[in-house]
Amino acid sequence: MLLGYSRAIPSEKVDLDVNKTVESALNILQNQARFYNMVIEKELNPDLPRIAGDPSQLEQVFINLLINAADALDGKGKVFIKSKRITEGGDHYVEIDFTDSGPGIPEGHIDTIFEPFFTTKPEGKGTGLGLAVSRGIIQKMGGRITVRNKPNFGASFLIHLPMFK
Numbered sequence: 001m002l003l004g005y006s007r008a009i010p011s012e013k014v015d016l017d018v019n020k021t022v023e024s025a026l027n028i029l030q031n032q033a034r035f036y037n038m039v040i041e042k043e044l045n046p047d048l049p050r051i052a053g054d055p056s057q058l059e060q061v062f063i064n065l066l067i068n069a070a071d072a073l074d075g076k077g078k079v080f081i082k083s084k085r086i087t088e089g090g091d092h093y094v095e096i097d098f099t100d101s102g103p104g105i106p107e108g109h110i111d112t113i114f115e116p117f118f119t120t121k122p123e124g125k126g127t128g129l130g131l132a133v134s135r136g137i138i139q140k141m142g143g144r145i146t147v148r149n150k151p152n153f154g155a156s157f158l159i160h161l162p163m164f165k
């Protein structure tokens, strides 16, 4: 978990561009050795609804998910990032999907991984706060983050954010 996020820093709520935030998270990570052998495929819908929130906090969520994927893939494999526009009962949402080609989440852990301090990483490597903090950020934006395993593929994290009205 990166240290950039702190509850002490007041969050800035502005109109943000989800696709640009994906790109800025990738820019931060692309020079990290851990990402040199990862293939990242993006399918970003250029016509997304407006979202209100703090771009640096959303960027932090994307960075957490990408570092988790790199850890699961041991730095070699694929991550697919997709952004979509969803309409449900007349309301508009942005859906962002991060799917990796790693081993997935063991079934027994699927309900636990968002708990603070839950980690399967060796001591000194993970604190187990990445997903707990990420869920907090998404909930503050009125959204939700869920996970499932894609059969014969890897873990798939889905973020659902409501349009700013």
Ligand SMILES: Nc1ncnc2c1ncn2[C@@H]1O[C@H](COP(=O)(O)OP(=O)(O)OP(=O)(O)O)[C@@H](O)[C@H]1O
Residues within 6 Å of the ligand: 001, 002, 064, 068, 069, 072, 100, 102, 103, 104, 105, 113, 114, 118, 119, 120, 121, 125, 126, 127, 128, 129, 130, 131, 132, 155
């Ligand atoms: N993409 C993934 N594939 C497989 N397992 C994952 C994936 N993402 C998360 N996990 C599991 O969920 C656990 C919790 O993740 P979380 O990001 O909250 O903490 P962490 O990565 O262990 O530590 P930190 O993020 O604080 O450095 C991980 O230790 C790992 O077991």
Ligand SMILES: [Mg+2]
Residues within 6 Å of the ligand: 001, 064, 067, 068, 126, 129, 130, 131
């Ligand atoms: Mg993590």
